[in-house]
Amino acid sequence: MRMGLIFIRTAIIYITLLLIMRLMGKRQIGEMQPFELVVTLLISELACIPMADTSIPLLYGIVSILTIYLLHQIVCLIDLYCPPLKYVVSGKPSVVLNKDGIDEYQLRKNSLDVSDLMESLRTAGYFSLSAVEYALYEANGAFSALPKAGYEEEQTSLPLLVADEGKYNAKNIALTGMPPSFFADILKKQGIKNVKKVLAMTVDGTGKVFLQEKGKKRKIFTVPLPEGKRW
């Protein structure tokens, strides 16, 4: 019953990998659905081992690959015809930025942080958190954003993440050429006594600030910058 054992063992590994891919969140997924990634990961190895090791009967590889094909077809059927299970197998899109600001829960759920979100925005052509109405990670890990009308005019300077996840970003503060106290003052004026309460704070070279406290809505405002301080 060796072939039966191979079938069961392959199915166990397939399901475990699929589960792990889903648990890892969208950060680990490229532009494939989790179950597609699992197939890609498994097939190459399964094909190589019996091909290279002549002491293993070729049938072992063929049965494993056939099992992967079988499971993949079942998962594809679930994906197409069974919406409740589709979310279990493929996941669903996560709206990480909406009109209220960054959805911290969705970011955490997908093992992402604010800098990852900003990176995805920049890759999509949006350099500011305030340039988009909505941003989401699709089930396959791809990033989509709905920009605000006329966002191009606002993108005249690069916003820098000066504080995120309750900490100042010393490197970005140095890039602004401003002392840390300048940003602490901005927080104080907004009624935030401690940076630990800040989820994200970006400032661009025109003085436009995106500020969001943890568990609260975003605020977008402009602060005057000292003469000659632009980036």
Added chain:
Amino acid sequence: MVKTLLSILISLLLIAGVAVFETWYVDKTFGEFSAQLETLYEKTEDESATRGDAEAVRVSWNEKKKVLHVWVPHNDISYVDYWLSEGLSLIETGQYDDALSKLEVLKEICRNIPAAYAFSFENIF
């Protein structure tokens, strides 16, 4: 949808068919070989085993292993080859006591190989 379901069904049938045939064939082959070994073992115990008996077992095994290579990892078959060669050469030179221990190992290997493929918790994990 129909095409996908059909492909799932065909794959399942293929895997099940191969699994059932492989179980039947490996069990049957090792069963036959074990019986031949048992006969040779008894003759060796009586010190009546001849070069011809030993050669007959060797020929039978060589025939069987040609097809067994399709189903069983080649290393497992090599173990049988190794112990069989030792056991048979001892019989051919009349060293029956030494040959018995080699045949005992062979009988154990022939029991273990099909058991290692059995559908059991420890074999799955």
